[in-house]
Amino acid sequence: MQCCMCGKDDYLLRVIIEGTELNVCKGCSRFGKVLGNYRPEVKHRIQEAKKQKPQVPAVETIQLVREDYAQIIKQKREQLNLTQEEFAKKLNEKHSFLQSIEAGKHMPSLELSRKLEKVLGILLVEEHKELHEGNLKQQSSGVMTFGDIIKLKKK
Ligand SMILES: [Zn+2]
Incomplete structure (x- = not known):
């Protein structure tokens, strides 16, 4: 992922900078308030819990x-x-x-x-x-x- 501020491809942090939540690199995070690690929104496949229909023979x-x-x-x-x-x-x-x-x-x-x-x-x-x-x-x-x-x- 690229930093929103400098464009560096790095590990990102969620940082609030001037009231806006951004995903920035560690270097840029010092400009704001770090909220935590950035977690890419992996769209978990909604595991279709293989609800097998009750087997009706x-x-x-x-x-x-x-x-x-x-x-x-x-x-x-x-x-x-x-x-x-x-x-x-x-x-x-x-x-x-x-x-x-x-x-x-x-x-x-x-x-x-x-x-x-x-x-x-x-x-x-x-x-x-x-x-x-x-x-x-x-x-x-x-x-x-x-x-x-x-x-x-x-x-
Ligand atoms: Zn940066």
Whole structure:
């Protein structure tokens, strides 16, 4: 820092000279009343105290088709006295497709499940709220089954 009076680059003191506070070198300080050491105003970075937001684990809602969809669909269809063919027509789906669903060979998509729910008045899709801890993705063995979810919950 340079002295306000002589321009010398030196260690400065805060001095009151003729009523004005100046930052001057030691040599010039004798002209006034020394207040103390000059402290450059280091603008301290306001340490953003890393206030980590209370960790709210991301909750993921997973929609799953019930594992026992085949039974539920078949049971309800029979209760409604619908043949598979009639049922297929109602849903606008292929008979063979429904057959494989009722046989448990083909899990209906969420979309179709919603349709089935409406037509049959059943509940096929269940929502699971899962804490998303990143380990869900690692289980990339494919579609998570109901069983997997239960296993996760037991952890
Ligand atoms: Zn000076």
